[in-house]
Amino acid sequence: MKNYLYKEIDNAPLIIFRIFFGFLLACETWGAILTGWVKANFIDVQFTYSHIGMDWLQPLPGYGMYFYFAVMGIMGIMVMLGYKYRWSMGLFTIMWSGVYFMQKTSYNNHYYLLVLICLVMFLLPANRYAAIDAKQNPSIKKLTMPAWCSLVMVAQVAIVYFYATVAKFYPDWLDGTFTRNLLNRSTSGAFHDFAMQEWFYLFIAYAGIAFDMLIIPLLLYKRTRTIALVASLIFHLFNSITLEIGIFPFFALTFVVFFYPPERMRRLFFKNKPQVTDYGTTTEKRSTLLYFFIPYIIIQLLLPIRHHFIKGDVLWTEEGHRLSWRMMLRSRGGYTYFKVVNKANNQIIPYHMRDKATPKQIASMRTKPDMIWQTAQRIKKEFAATGLNVAVYADTRVSINGAPLKKLIDEDTDLAAAEWDYFFHNDWIILYDDEGKRID
Known part of the structure; x- marks a missing residue:
């Protein structure tokens, strides 16, 4: 050889x-x-x-x-x-x-x-x-x-x-x-x-x-x-x-x-x-x-x-999807709405993604956990620049290959305060068993 x-x-x-x-x-x-x-x-x-x-x-x-x-x-x-x-x-x-x-x-x-x-x-x-x-x-x-x-x-x-x-x-x-x-x-x-x-x-x-x-x-x-x-x-x-x-x-x-x-x-x-x-x-x-x-x-x-080696199905969580030659393999559809809360008085602050991102960016972001998390981090910085300390929550429903919509992100998790784990599962991404029941 x-x-x-x-x-x-x-x-x-x-x-x-x-x-x-x-x-x-x-x-x-x-x-x-x-x-x-x-x-x-x-x-x-x-x-x-x-x-x-x-x-x-x-x-x-x-x-x-x-x-x-x-x-x-x-x-x-x-x-x-x-x-x-x-x-x-x-x-x-x-x-x-x-x-x-x-x-x-x-x-x-x-x-x-x-x-x-x-x-x-x-x-x-x-x-x-x-x-x-x-x-x-x-x-x-x-x-x-x-x-x-x-x-x-x-x-x-x-x-x-x-x-x-x-x-x-x-x-x-x-x-x-x-x-x-x-x-x-x-x-x-x-x-x-x-x-x-x-x-x-x-x-x-x-x-x-x-x-x-x-x-x-x-x-x-x-x-x-x-x-x-x-x-x-x-x-x-x-x-x-x-x-x-x-x-x-x-x-x-x-x-x-x-x-x-x-x-x-x-x-x-x-x-x-x-x-x-x-x-x-x-x-x-x-x-x-x-x-x-x-x-x-x-x-x-x-x-x-x-x-x-990461908990959950990569097809659902996207964790470990990139750099793995999973090419032309699935389609993701769904939506994400952000709720921004002023921590000082618990007041909900209206936030419209369409004023910040293009339709193409929103379409890509709304079903992918990493991009949703990045959006929450951006929102946090945006309000911090005005002197406000905010929490950011995401209401996200996702469908894989046209299947029924399921909740992707834990709605009770403040994504602005959450950390991104590069190597293991992020617990705020909801997992399901083979029968479609949520795993807590």
Whole structure:
């Protein structure tokens, strides 16, 4: 295994991935401006729901976020061209991480994956060929890379698909409830009538499980690799058309280059690239593998299972949901009303969220415990600035996948005084048993 990890292989897969990746980064960031995503999430808001502990991370004032995303697009093109690669890839990683941690209103697992791959690519030798850096500085030019560079990418995408598979084994997925609801919202016209047939939405549900479960083994096996590629094209293009999830379908497809023999990628994409006759092994970047990537992979294996050590069903509590590849898995509906009480005289103070947050922010916040708690903390600070010490209570009812509404937050808990537990269950989130009875 040690000899295999350090064996030199043609670096064509990494080079072509860098080119695709940089182009998609530019499409993602410039597209976010053109489609109004930046405006809706960073310009037309008074504040953003940052990840807890990062409330200090707020958008640039005025139209600053347009400039921010424009710069990221430029960094993406520089990555694609391999120009000042470490600097451009590093800056994009920091800036995109800022976008990710700055807002949860449009939270998406794909954005998290983008953070991870940016970090991985920053540490890989992706500017050694077909790069401006290599032309300007021939001493860094190289035709090979250690085999572990490809294996890291394969391991990362395998982890994503594995946990995406495991997460689907719950009743509302297995009986087609979620896929029926999803197709009901995302389709129209004659196709909507077709999609609402039981056999079709059940087919989509089980095809989703089969794809996530089998795609990596099929890509790893030579005889089924091309079949898996065709299946990937159909699966991701279908998702792109019906779900409108930006670059992710194309981003996911780019990982395929790491599953094919490097020599084949060289012949396909770099016909003029010299063929290496004696690969051998390398000692280059061994410390990067040992001290960063092995711990990194271990952390990636552990993060998605942390919700099993937190009391309650993650589908209901959301505790441990993020960073666990629970993708396109459930829909949450419901409402939240806040009651603000002046502690000095127990007087109820009217408070209207629609004056403070956009409809999109309210729709995202009203069913998620962490965002409800953050809202209570914001309300507390808002009134403290006027000299009032207030308690904040939440009346919250939530439905999962169209099920009957149930109370999510303990109405008697002052959320302004409550603490947020990062690692364990927050007792003010109400739990229910399998029969739907409240657990006290």
